[in-house]
Amino acid sequence: MNRDNFGKILPFNMTSASGGGKIIAVTSGKGGVGKTNISANIALTWAGEGYRVLAVDCDLGLANMDLILGVIPQFTLKDVLLNDLPVTEAITHTAMGVDLLPAAAGEEDLANLHPDKQLSFAQLLKGLRGMYDYIILDTGAGVHSNVTHIAALADYVLIVTTVEPTALSSAYAMIKILGNEKQPKTIGVVLNMASSGREGLSAWQALTSLTRRFLGTEPEYLGHIYQDSAVPKAVQKTYPLVKIYPRSPSARCIQATAAKIRSAVNKIKTQWTRTPGDSTTGSEVIRWS
Numbered sequence: 001m002n003r004d005n006f007g008k009i010l011p012f013n014m015t016s017a018s019g020g021g022k023i024i025a026v027t028s029g030k031g032g033v034g035k036t037n038i039s040a041n042i043a044l045t046w047a048g049e050g051y052r053v054l055a056v057d058c059d060l061g062l063a064n065m066d067l068i069l070g071v072i073p074q075f076t077l078k079d080v081l082l083n084d085l086p087v088t089e090a091i092t093h094t095a096m097g098v099d100l101l102p103a104a105a106g107e108e109d110l111a112n113l114h115p116d117k118q119l120s121f122a123q124l125l126k127g128l129r130g131m132y133d134y135i136i137l138d139t140g141a142g143v144h145s146n147v148t149h150i151a152a153l154a155d156y157v158l159i160v161t162t163v164e165p166t167a168l169s170s171a172y173a174m175i176k177i178l179g180n181e182k183q184p185k186t187i188g189v190v191l192n193m194a195s196s197g198r199e200g201l202s203a204w205q206a207l208t209s210l211t212r213r214f215l216g217t218e219p220e221y222l223g224h225i226y227q228d229s230a231v232p233k234a235v236q237k238t239y240p241l242v243k244i245y246p247r248s249p250s251a252r253c254i255q256a257t258a259a260k261i262r263s264a265v266n267k268i269k270t271q272w273t274r275t276p277g278d279s280t281t282g283s284e285v286i287r288w289s
Protein backbone atom coordinates (compact mmCIF):
# COMPACT_ATOMS: atom_id res chain seq x y z
CA MET A 1 0.00 0.00 0.00
CA ASN A 2 1.31 3.36 -0.99
CA ARG A 3 1.88 5.83 1.78
CA ASP A 4 0.95 8.82 -0.35
CA ASN A 5 -2.31 7.25 -1.35
CA PHE A 6 -3.09 6.55 2.22
CA GLY A 7 -2.27 10.11 3.19
CA LYS A 8 -4.86 11.28 0.70
CA ILE A 9 -7.42 8.73 1.70
CA LEU A 10 -7.14 8.87 5.44
CA PRO A 11 -8.84 12.12 6.40
CA PHE A 12 -11.09 12.81 3.45
CA ASN A 13 -12.31 9.86 1.48
CA MET A 14 -14.61 8.07 3.86
CA THR A 15 -16.90 6.55 1.27
CA SER A 16 -17.46 2.93 2.08
CA ALA A 17 -16.90 0.09 -0.29
CA SER A 18 -19.56 -2.50 -1.06
CA GLY A 19 -19.39 -4.02 2.42
CA GLY A 20 -19.72 -0.58 3.94
CA GLY A 21 -16.33 -0.53 5.63
CA LYS A 22 -17.75 -2.45 8.55
CA ILE A 23 -15.78 -3.20 11.70
CA ILE A 24 -16.21 -6.49 13.51
CA ALA A 25 -14.61 -7.05 16.92
CA VAL A 26 -13.98 -10.64 17.97
CA THR A 27 -13.79 -11.08 21.70
CA SER A 28 -14.46 -13.43 24.58
CA GLY A 29 -14.71 -13.44 28.32
CA LYS A 30 -12.23 -16.28 28.70
CA GLY A 31 -8.92 -16.75 26.87
CA GLY A 32 -7.98 -19.69 24.68
CA VAL A 33 -11.46 -20.20 23.22
CA GLY A 34 -10.42 -19.80 19.58
CA LYS A 35 -10.78 -16.07 18.86
CA THR A 36 -7.61 -15.70 16.82
CA ASN A 37 -8.20 -18.81 14.71
CA ILE A 38 -11.77 -17.79 14.06
CA SER A 39 -10.90 -14.14 13.27
CA ALA A 40 -8.15 -15.09 10.85
CA ASN A 41 -10.21 -17.71 9.07
CA ILE A 42 -13.28 -15.49 8.80
CA ALA A 43 -11.04 -12.78 7.33
CA LEU A 44 -9.65 -15.28 4.81
CA THR A 45 -13.13 -16.50 3.91
CA TRP A 46 -14.26 -12.98 3.08
CA ALA A 47 -11.06 -12.21 1.21
CA GLY A 48 -11.60 -15.41 -0.80
CA GLU A 49 -15.01 -14.05 -1.80
CA GLY A 50 -13.34 -10.98 -3.23
CA TYR A 51 -13.83 -8.49 -0.39
CA ARG A 52 -11.10 -6.17 0.80
CA VAL A 53 -10.35 -7.34 4.30
CA LEU A 54 -8.04 -6.07 7.01
CA ALA A 55 -7.33 -8.16 10.09
CA VAL A 56 -6.08 -6.16 13.06
CA ASP A 57 -4.32 -7.92 15.90
CA CYS A 58 -5.51 -5.98 18.94
CA ASP A 59 -4.14 -8.44 21.46
CA LEU A 60 -0.83 -6.79 22.17
CA GLY A 61 -0.32 -9.14 25.08
CA LEU A 62 -0.68 -12.45 23.25
CA ALA A 63 -0.45 -11.34 19.65
CA ASN A 64 -0.33 -14.32 17.31
CA MET A 65 -2.43 -13.57 14.26
CA ASP A 66 0.75 -13.30 12.21
CA LEU A 67 1.50 -16.93 13.03
CA ILE A 68 -1.98 -18.08 12.05
CA LEU A 69 -1.72 -16.17 8.77
CA GLY A 70 1.82 -17.41 8.26
CA VAL A 71 3.55 -14.04 7.93
CA ILE A 72 6.54 -12.47 9.62
CA PRO A 73 5.74 -8.82 10.17
CA GLN A 74 8.44 -6.19 10.12
CA PHE A 75 6.46 -3.53 11.97
CA THR A 76 3.49 -3.68 14.29
CA LEU A 77 0.65 -1.64 15.70
CA LYS A 78 2.95 -0.68 18.54
CA ASP A 79 5.24 1.13 16.08
CA VAL A 80 2.22 2.99 14.76
CA LEU A 81 0.75 3.93 18.12
CA LEU A 82 3.89 4.56 20.12
CA ASN A 83 6.53 5.43 17.52
CA ASP A 84 4.45 7.33 14.94
CA LEU A 85 5.08 4.89 12.10
CA PRO A 86 2.58 5.52 9.27
CA VAL A 87 -0.04 2.79 9.48
CA THR A 88 0.47 1.81 5.85
CA GLU A 89 4.02 0.76 6.65
CA ALA A 90 2.81 -1.60 9.34
CA ILE A 91 0.11 -3.23 7.21
CA THR A 92 1.37 -6.51 5.80
CA HIS A 93 -0.18 -7.84 2.60
CA THR A 94 -0.48 -11.57 2.92
CA ALA A 95 -0.28 -13.88 -0.07
CA MET A 96 -3.81 -15.03 0.74
CA GLY A 97 -5.48 -11.71 0.07
CA VAL A 98 -6.01 -10.51 3.62
CA ASP A 99 -4.12 -7.49 4.89
CA LEU A 100 -2.81 -7.71 8.43
CA LEU A 101 -2.08 -4.96 10.91
CA PRO A 102 -0.02 -7.03 13.32
CA ALA A 103 0.81 -6.60 16.98
CA ALA A 104 3.92 -7.54 18.91
CA ALA A 105 3.54 -10.30 21.48
CA GLY A 106 4.55 -9.59 25.03
CA GLU A 107 3.50 -5.95 24.99
CA GLU A 108 0.86 -4.36 27.17
CA ASP A 109 -2.67 -4.89 25.99
CA LEU A 110 -3.93 -2.23 23.66
CA ALA A 111 -6.79 -1.73 26.06
CA ASN A 112 -4.34 -0.55 28.68
CA LEU A 113 -2.76 2.08 26.51
CA HIS A 114 -2.94 5.69 27.54
CA PRO A 115 -6.31 7.25 26.55
CA ASP A 116 -4.50 9.42 23.98
CA LYS A 117 -3.27 6.31 22.23
CA GLN A 118 -6.70 4.73 22.41
CA LEU A 119 -8.02 7.81 20.65
CA SER A 120 -5.27 7.52 18.04
CA PHE A 121 -6.31 3.93 17.47
CA ALA A 122 -9.93 4.96 17.03
CA GLN A 123 -8.90 7.65 14.53
CA LEU A 124 -6.74 5.14 12.73
CA LEU A 125 -9.63 2.74 12.34
CA LYS A 126 -11.89 5.45 11.05
CA GLY A 127 -9.43 6.17 8.29
CA LEU A 128 -9.01 2.52 7.44
CA ARG A 129 -12.76 2.03 7.09
CA GLY A 130 -12.68 3.78 3.75
CA MET A 131 -10.08 1.40 2.40
CA TYR A 132 -11.62 -1.95 3.25
CA ASP A 133 -14.96 -3.69 3.02
CA TYR A 134 -14.46 -5.43 6.37
CA ILE A 135 -12.07 -4.83 9.23
CA ILE A 136 -11.85 -7.59 11.79
CA LEU A 137 -10.39 -6.84 15.21
CA ASP A 138 -8.97 -9.81 17.09
CA THR A 139 -8.97 -8.74 20.74
CA GLY A 140 -7.73 -10.24 23.96
CA ALA A 141 -10.09 -11.88 26.42
CA GLY A 142 -12.50 -9.20 27.53
CA VAL A 143 -13.45 -9.28 31.14
CA HIS A 144 -9.96 -8.97 32.56
CA SER A 145 -8.23 -6.86 29.92
CA ASN A 146 -10.86 -4.21 29.43
CA VAL A 147 -11.26 -4.64 25.71
CA THR A 148 -14.65 -3.01 25.76
CA HIS A 149 -13.27 0.20 24.32
CA ILE A 150 -12.13 -1.76 21.27
CA ALA A 151 -15.54 -3.39 21.01
CA ALA A 152 -17.04 0.10 21.21
CA LEU A 153 -15.34 0.94 17.92
CA ALA A 154 -17.02 -1.95 16.11
CA ASP A 155 -20.30 -2.23 14.26
CA TYR A 156 -20.70 -5.83 15.36
CA VAL A 157 -19.20 -7.80 18.22
CA LEU A 158 -18.61 -11.52 17.85
CA ILE A 159 -18.30 -13.27 21.20
CA VAL A 160 -16.55 -16.61 21.05
CA THR A 161 -17.20 -19.14 23.78
CA THR A 162 -16.86 -22.85 24.27
CA VAL A 163 -19.44 -25.09 25.89
CA GLU A 164 -17.50 -25.09 29.16
CA PRO A 165 -19.39 -23.46 32.04
CA THR A 166 -16.43 -21.17 32.80
CA ALA A 167 -16.35 -19.91 29.21
CA LEU A 168 -20.13 -19.52 29.14
CA SER A 169 -20.22 -17.57 32.39
CA SER A 170 -17.49 -15.22 31.17
CA ALA A 171 -19.32 -14.85 27.85
CA TYR A 172 -22.38 -13.85 29.89
CA ALA A 173 -20.26 -11.29 31.79
CA MET A 174 -19.00 -9.90 28.50
CA ILE A 175 -22.52 -9.57 27.10
CA LYS A 176 -23.55 -7.78 30.27
CA ILE A 177 -20.61 -5.37 30.11
CA LEU A 178 -21.19 -4.61 26.43
CA GLY A 179 -24.89 -4.04 27.16
CA ASN A 180 -23.95 -1.35 29.66
CA GLU A 181 -22.09 0.66 27.04
CA LYS A 182 -23.59 3.96 25.96
CA GLN A 183 -24.15 2.59 22.50
CA PRO A 184 -24.90 -1.10 22.85
CA LYS A 185 -23.66 -3.19 19.96
CA THR A 186 -25.18 -5.89 17.87
CA ILE A 187 -23.70 -9.03 19.36
CA GLY A 188 -23.36 -12.49 17.88
CA VAL A 189 -22.21 -15.58 19.73
CA VAL A 190 -20.45 -18.60 18.29
CA LEU A 191 -19.97 -21.85 20.24
CA ASN A 192 -16.51 -23.12 19.46
CA MET A 193 -15.05 -26.58 20.07
CA ALA A 194 -18.48 -28.24 20.19
CA SER A 195 -18.67 -32.00 19.76
CA SER A 196 -22.02 -31.68 18.00
CA GLY A 197 -24.58 -29.13 16.89
CA ARG A 198 -26.81 -30.33 19.67
CA GLU A 199 -24.16 -29.67 22.30
CA GLY A 200 -23.59 -26.17 20.89
CA LEU A 201 -27.31 -25.44 20.84
CA SER A 202 -27.91 -26.59 24.39
CA ALA A 203 -24.99 -24.45 25.63
CA TRP A 204 -26.44 -21.54 23.69
CA GLN A 205 -29.86 -22.11 25.21
CA ALA A 206 -28.36 -22.11 28.71
CA LEU A 207 -26.57 -18.85 27.96
CA THR A 208 -29.46 -17.12 26.30
CA SER A 209 -31.95 -18.08 28.97
CA LEU A 210 -29.75 -16.13 31.39
CA THR A 211 -29.26 -13.13 29.10
CA ARG A 212 -33.01 -12.96 28.44
CA ARG A 213 -33.89 -13.25 32.09
CA PHE A 214 -31.30 -10.98 33.67
CA LEU A 215 -30.21 -8.68 30.89
CA GLY A 216 -33.38 -8.56 28.80
CA THR A 217 -31.36 -9.25 25.67
CA GLU A 218 -30.73 -12.07 23.26
CA PRO A 219 -27.65 -11.94 21.04
CA GLU A 220 -27.69 -13.56 17.63
CA TYR A 221 -26.75 -17.25 17.62
CA LEU A 222 -24.23 -17.94 14.90
CA GLY A 223 -24.06 -21.67 15.46
CA HIS A 224 -21.30 -23.99 16.54
CA ILE A 225 -17.82 -24.79 15.33
CA TYR A 226 -16.71 -28.37 15.74
CA GLN A 227 -13.87 -29.41 17.97
CA ASP A 228 -11.55 -30.55 15.22
CA SER A 229 -7.96 -31.73 15.12
CA ALA A 230 -7.57 -29.89 11.80
CA VAL A 231 -7.41 -26.60 13.76
CA PRO A 232 -4.26 -27.35 15.80
CA LYS A 233 -2.78 -29.16 12.78
CA ALA A 234 -3.15 -26.01 10.68
CA VAL A 235 -1.66 -23.93 13.51
CA GLN A 236 1.27 -26.34 13.69
CA LYS A 237 1.87 -25.87 9.98
CA THR A 238 1.47 -22.08 10.31
CA TYR A 239 -0.95 -22.22 7.42
CA PRO A 240 -4.57 -21.10 7.78
CA LEU A 241 -7.25 -23.73 8.31
CA VAL A 242 -9.65 -22.62 5.56
CA LYS A 243 -6.78 -22.74 3.07
CA ILE A 244 -5.14 -25.99 4.07
CA TYR A 245 -8.20 -27.96 5.24
CA PRO A 246 -11.11 -26.13 3.58
CA ARG A 247 -13.40 -29.15 3.77
CA SER A 248 -12.71 -29.99 7.40
CA PRO A 249 -15.74 -29.83 9.72
CA SER A 250 -14.37 -26.78 11.57
CA ALA A 251 -13.53 -24.88 8.36
CA ARG A 252 -17.04 -25.45 7.03
CA CYS A 253 -18.54 -24.15 10.26
CA ILE A 254 -16.29 -21.08 10.19
CA GLN A 255 -17.31 -20.39 6.59
CA ALA A 256 -20.98 -20.63 7.59
CA THR A 257 -20.35 -18.31 10.53
CA ALA A 258 -18.56 -15.84 8.24
CA ALA A 259 -21.61 -15.77 5.93
CA LYS A 260 -24.00 -15.15 8.84
CA ILE A 261 -21.89 -12.34 10.23
CA ARG A 262 -21.60 -10.67 6.86
CA SER A 263 -25.32 -10.75 6.39
CA ALA A 264 -25.94 -9.38 9.91
CA VAL A 265 -23.27 -6.71 9.58
CA ASN A 266 -24.54 -5.51 6.23
CA LYS A 267 -27.92 -4.81 7.79
CA ILE A 268 -26.41 -2.46 10.36
CA LYS A 269 -26.69 1.14 9.33
CA THR A 270 -23.69 3.17 10.31
CA GLN A 271 -24.39 6.84 10.40
CA TRP A 272 -21.45 9.15 10.05
CA THR A 273 -21.80 12.42 11.86
CA ARG A 274 -19.41 14.90 13.32
CA THR A 275 -19.25 15.44 17.03
CA PRO A 276 -18.09 18.55 18.84
CA GLY A 277 -14.38 18.53 19.47
CA ASP A 278 -13.60 16.30 16.54
CA SER A 279 -10.73 18.06 14.89
CA THR A 280 -10.21 15.77 11.91
CA THR A 281 -11.46 17.73 8.95
CA GLY A 282 -13.96 15.83 6.92
CA SER A 283 -13.67 12.62 8.88
CA GLU A 284 -16.60 10.81 10.34
CA VAL A 285 -17.36 10.21 13.96
CA ILE A 286 -19.11 7.02 14.77
CA ARG A 287 -22.58 7.46 16.14
CA TRP A 288 -25.18 4.74 15.87
CA SER A 289 -28.83 5.61 15.80
Ligand SMILES: Nc1ncnc2c1ncn2[C@@H]1O[C@H](COP(=O)(O)OP(=O)(O)O)[C@@H](O)[C@H]1O
Nearest residue numbers: 031032033034035036037193226227228231232
Ligand atom coordinates in the same frame (compact mmCIF):
# COMPACT_ATOMS: atom_id res chain seq x y z
N1 LIG B 1 -12.52 -25.69 16.78
C1 LIG B 1 -11.36 -26.03 17.36
N2 LIG B 1 -11.02 -27.35 17.47
C2 LIG B 1 -9.85 -27.71 18.07
N3 LIG B 1 -8.97 -26.84 18.58
C3 LIG B 1 -9.25 -25.52 18.49
C4 LIG B 1 -10.45 -25.05 17.89
N4 LIG B 1 -10.44 -23.69 17.95
C5 LIG B 1 -9.29 -23.33 18.55
N5 LIG B 1 -8.57 -24.43 18.90
C6 LIG B 1 -7.28 -24.45 19.59
O1 LIG B 1 -7.42 -23.70 20.78
C7 LIG B 1 -6.23 -22.98 21.06
C8 LIG B 1 -6.56 -21.52 21.30
O2 LIG B 1 -6.98 -20.93 20.09
P1 LIG B 1 -6.81 -19.36 19.82
O3 LIG B 1 -7.46 -19.06 18.52
O4 LIG B 1 -5.39 -18.95 19.98
O5 LIG B 1 -7.67 -18.79 21.04
P2 LIG B 1 -7.76 -17.31 21.63
O6 LIG B 1 -7.38 -16.37 20.54
O7 LIG B 1 -9.17 -17.17 22.06
O8 LIG B 1 -6.82 -17.25 22.78
C9 LIG B 1 -5.29 -23.22 19.91
O9 LIG B 1 -4.37 -24.21 20.31
C10 LIG B 1 -6.19 -23.74 18.80
O10 LIG B 1 -5.51 -24.65 17.96
Ligand SMILES: [Mg+2]
Nearest residue numbers: 035036059062
Ligand atom coordinates in the same frame (compact mmCIF):
# COMPACT_ATOMS: atom_id res chain seq x y z
MG1 LIG C 1 -5.91 -14.88 20.51
